[in-house]
Amino acid sequence: MGERERDILRDVRARAGRRAARALRVGIGDDAAVLAVRRGEELVVTTDFSLEDVHFRRAWHAPEAVGHKCLARGLSDIAAMGARPVAAFLSLAVPREFTRGTRGARSWTDRFYDGLLALASRWDVPLAGGDLAQAPGGTDARVAADIVVVGAVQRGRALLRSGARAGDLLYVTGTLGGAAAELRALMRSNERTPAQPPARVRGITTATAEHPHFFPEPRISIGRALVRRGLATAAIDISDGLSMDLLHLCEESGLSAELDAALLPLGSGATLEDALHGGDDYELLFTADKDARVSRALGGVPVRRIGRMLRRKSGAPQMMLVEDGQRRELKAEGWQHF
Amino acid sequence: MGERERDILRDVRARAGRRAARALRVGIGDDAAVLAVRRGEELVVTTDFSLEDVHFRRAWHAPEAVGHKCLARGLSDIAAMGARPVAAFLSLAVPREFTRGTRGARSWTDRFYDGLLALASRWDVPLAGGDLAQAPGGTDARVAADIVVVGAVQRGRALLRSGARAGDLLYVTGTLGGAAAELRALMRSNERTPAQPPARVRGITTATAEHPHFFPEPRISIGRALVRRGLATAAIDISDGLSMDLLHLCEESGLSAELDAALLPLGSGATLEDALHGGDDYELLFTADKDARVSRALGGVPVRRIGRMLRRKSGAPQMMLVEDGQRRELKAEGWQHF
Numbered sequence: 001m002g003e004r005e006r007d008i009l010r011d012v013r014a015r016a017g018r019r020a021a022r023a024l025r026v027g028i029g030d031d032a033a034v035l036a037v038r039r040g041e042e043l044v045v046t047t048d049f050s051l052e053d054v055h056f057r058r059a060w061h062a063p064e065a066v067g068h069k070c071l072a073r074g075l076s077d078i079a080a081m082g083a084r085p086v087a088a089f090l091s092l093a094v095p096r097e098f099t100r101g102t103r104g105a106r107s108w109t110d111r112f113y114d115g116l117l118a119l120a121s122r123w124d125v126p127l128a129g130g131d132l133a134q135a136p137g138g139t140d141a142r143v144a145a146d147i148v149v150v151g152a153v154q155r156g157r158a159l160l161r162s163g164a165r166a167g168d169l170l171y172v173t174g175t176l177g178g179a180a181a182e183l184r185a186l187m188r189s190n191e192r193t194p195a196q197p198p199a200r201v202r203g204i205t206t207a208t209a210e211h212p213h214f215f216p217e218p219r220i221s222i223g224r225a226l227v228r229r230g231l232a233t234a235a236i237d238i239s240d241g242l243s244m245d246l247l248h249l250c251e252e253s254g255l256s257a258e259l260d261a262a263l264l265p266l267g268s269g270a271t272l273e274d275a276l277h278g279g280d281d282y283e284l285l286f287t288a289d290k291d292a293r294v295s296r297a298l299g300g301v302p303v304r305r306i307g308r309m310l311r312r313k314s315g316a317p318q319m320m321l322v323e324d325g326q327r328r329e330l331k332a333e334g335w336q337h338f
Numbered sequence: 339m340g341e342r343e344r345d346i347l348r349d350v351r352a353r354a355g356r357r358a359a360r361a362l363r364v365g366i367g368d369d370a371a372v373l374a375v376r377r378g379e380e381l382v383v384t385t386d387f388s389l390e391d392v393h394f395r396r397a398w399h400a401p402e403a404v405g406h407k408c409l410a411r412g413l414s415d416i417a418a419m420g421a422r423p424v425a426a427f428l429s430l431a432v433p434r435e436f437t438r439g440t441r442g443a444r445s446w447t448d449r450f451y452d453g454l455l456a457l458a459s460r461w462d463v464p465l466a467g468g469d470l471a472q473a474p475g476g477t478d479a480r481v482a483a484d485i486v487v488v489g490a491v492q493r494g495r496a497l498l499r500s501g502a503r504a505g506d507l508l509y510v511t512g513t514l515g516g517a518a519a520e521l522r523a524l525m526r527s528n529e530r531t532p533a534q535p536p537a538r539v540r541g542i543t544t545a546t547a548e549h550p551h552f553f554p555e556p557r558i559s560i561g562r563a564l565v566r567r568g569l570a571t572a573a574i575d576i577s578d579g580l581s582m583d584l585l586h587l588c589e590e591s592g593l594s595a596e597l598d599a600a601l602l603p604l605g606s607g608a609t610l611e612d613a614l615h616g617g618d619d620y621e622l623l624f625t626a627d628k629d630a631r632v633s634r635a636l637g638g639v640p641v642r643r644i645g646r647m648l649r650r651k652s653g654a655p656q657m658m659l660v661e662d663g664q665r666r667e668l669k670a671e672g673w674q675h676f
Contacts, residue, residue: 025380025496026496026498029499029590030419030498030499030500030590031384031415031416031418031419031499031573031574031575032382032383032384032415032416032418032419032421032487032489033382033383033384034380034381034382034419034491034496034498035380035381035382035383036380036381036493037375037381039377042363042372042373042374043372043373043374043375043381043488044370044371044372044373045370045371045373045425045427045466045467045486045488046369046370046371046467047427047428047429047467047468047469047484047486048429048469049429049431049469049471049484051431051471051473051474052474053474053475054471054472054474077369077370078369078370080369080370081368081369081370081372083370087383089383089385089486090385091385091386091387091484093387093389093482128383129383129384129385130385131385131386131387131484133387133389133392134392135389135482136389136390136391136392136480137391137475137478137480140475140478142474142475144431144473144482146385146387146429146469146484148383148385148427148486149370150381150383150488151370153372155374158363158364158372160364160368160372161367161368161369162368235369236369237369252367252368
C-alpha cells in the first residue's frame with residue numbers, strides 16, 4: 001500500500017468510526033474486526049463483487065453511485081434474510097490515478113467512499129475493515145470492489161430461499177423493471193458509444209428514488225418486519241431479474257411457480273419484459289401462506305401479490321406466466337448488468 | 339456468471355459442503371450464509387485481497403499455491419486474534435480462459451480451489467459462500483481474489499494490537515525470513531526475467547514446510563493457546579515483515595520497542611535483513627508480561643523471545659535494534675510481496 005492509499009484509509013477510518021455501532025468492539029486498525037451479537041442471534045454473512053465493465057462503467061456511473069450500489073447489493077442480501085446489518089467490510093482495488101484528485105476535485109476513490117459511507121450512515125452500519133490496493137494492469141487496470149456485510153437475526157428465523165411450500169402466494173415489494181427502464185432511456189438519449197456517457201448521466205451523483213438503476217434502496221426494514229411478524233416462508237432479493245431469482249427460489253424450495261402478468265407492479269417507464277427479466281431492482285420476492293394476512297404496504301413500501309407456488313411435476317422447476325387469460329411457460333433470462 | 343462458472347461453483351459447493359462444520363446452518367446457495375456462534379463468544383472478521391502481479395505472478399505461482407496462500411492470509415489474521423475459524427467466503431474473478439482445462443488437465447480455477455479447499459479441510463473451515471466472476475479486461479484481465487474469514491473467540495479475550503504495556507517482552511513463533519530467502523534463492527537460480535519462472539518453481543504445487551513462501555502455515559493453534567492460557571497482552575501476524583508489523587503494534591499500543599538481533603530465529607537461508615524486513619512469514623508476533631511463563635514451544639512450534647516493549651519518549655514510536663552490543667535505530671521497511 002502506498003502513502004496515498006494509507007492517507008485515504010486513515011480518513012475513511014475516522015469517518016467510519018464516528019458512527020461505529022455498539023456492536024463493533026474493534027474496527028479498522030487490527031488484524032481483524034471484533035463484533036458482538038446479541039444472545040439468541042445467528043450471523044448472516046454475504047459477499048458481493050462489483051467489477052468495472054461487468055457491474056458498472058467508469059464513463060457511465062459516478063463514483064458515488066458505484067460506492068452506493070456496492071454496499072446496497074450487500075445490504076439487499078441481508079434484507080432478503082430478514083436480518084439487521086451489523087457491520088460492512090470493503091476490499092477495493094483501484095487504478096493508481098483513481099486515488100489522486102485533480103485541480104481541487106476529490107479523487108474517484110474519495111467519491112466512491114462518499115457514496116458508500118452515506119448509505120452506511122443512513123442504516124447505521126459501521127465500515128469495520130477491509131483493504132485498499134492498487135489494481136494491477138497499468139493503464140488497463142480496472143476497479144474491483146468486494147463488499148462483505150455481516151448481519152444478525154434471531155436464531156432459526158432467517159428467511160431462506162428453501163422454505164416455500166406449494167400453495168404459498170408470491171409477493172414482491174416496490175416496483176419492477178424501473179432500473180432496466182432507466183438504463184434503456186439513458187442509452188437511447190443519445191447516439192454515443194457505450195464507452196461514452198449520455199450527458200444526463202453526469203448529474204446522477206446523489207441518491208434519489210428517481211434513479212433506481214444508480215441508487216437502489218435496500219429493503220432492510222421490510223425484511224425485518226417479515227421476520228418480526230412471522231409472515232414469510234421464503235425470500236430472495238431480485239438482483240438478477242424476477243424470472244431468474246424466482247427460478248432460484250423454485251430450485252431451492254423444490255417447487256414450480258406461476259406469475260400473473262396483470263399483477264406485476266411496473267416501475268416508471270418499465271415494460272412487462274423489464275419487470276420479468278430486468279435486473280438490479282433489489283426488491284424482495286417472498287412467499288407466504290395463502291391464509292397469512294400480508295399488509296398492502298410494509299414500512300411505507302407497497303407489497304403486491306404477483307403469483308403462487310406450485311407443486312413440481314417433473315425434475316426441473318417450471319415457471320408459468322398467465323397473461324390475458326393465456327398460460328405460457330416463462331423462461332429465466334440472465335441479466336447483463338448494463 | 340456463465341455456464342462454466344456455474345458448473346465450477348456447483349462442484350465447489352459439493353466439496354465445501356462435505357465438511358460443513360456444525361456452526362454453518364446455511365452455506366452456499368442462499369442470499370447469505372447463516373452461522374451460529376457459541377454463547378459468550380464474539381465474532382472476528384477479516385478480509386484480504388490477493389491480486390495478480392501484486393501478491394503473486396501467474397508464471398511463478400502454481401494455482402494451488404495461490405489458493406492456499408489466499409486462505410492462509412485470512413486464517414493467519416484469525417490466528418493473530420486468538421480466535422477459532424468458523425467459516426470462509428471467497429470472491430474470485432479470473433480471466434475467461436482460467437476456467438477452462440486443457441487436454442484433460444484441470445483448469446487454473448479448479449486447481450486454485452484444490453489448494454484453498456485442502457487448507458480449509460485441514461482446519462475444518464467450511465467455504466460458506468462467495469462469488470466467481472469473469473475478470474474484466476479481455477486479454478489483459480488479471481486474477482483478483484478476496485478472502486473473508488469469520489472466526490469466534492471468547493468475549494473480551496481477542497488478542498489486539500493495542501494491548502501491549504511498557505516492559506512486556508516480545509515473542510515470535512517459528513522462524514523469520516524463510517519466505518523471503520526462498521524467493522531470493524529461486525530468483526537467483528536462473529537468469530530469466532521475472533515474467534518467466536525458474537524451472538524449480540513448477541514442481542511446487544503441494545503444501546510442505548520446505549516452501550514457506552508458497553505454502554505458509556497459519557498459526558491458529560498457537561493463537562488459541564495464547565488466549566486459553568491468558569499469556570499474551572497483544573498480538574499481530576507478520577505478513578508485512580517484522581519491522582513493519584512491529585511498528586503497527588507500537589502504533590496501536592502507544593509504545594516503542596527494542597529487538598535483539600542475536601535472538602531472532604532465522605529461517606532456512608535467511609539473512610538478518612530477511613528476518614527484519616522480509617514479508618510473507620505469517621508467524622505471530624506477541625507480547626507478554628515479563629513475569630509470564632511463556633513456553634519455549636506451543637503446539638510443536640518454537641516460540642522465541644526477541645525483544646521488549648518500551649515507554650514512548652516522543653510522539654512517534656521508536657524501534658531500536660541491539661546488534662553486537664551496539665544499539666541503533668530500526669526503520670520499518672515496506673515489503674514487496676515478490
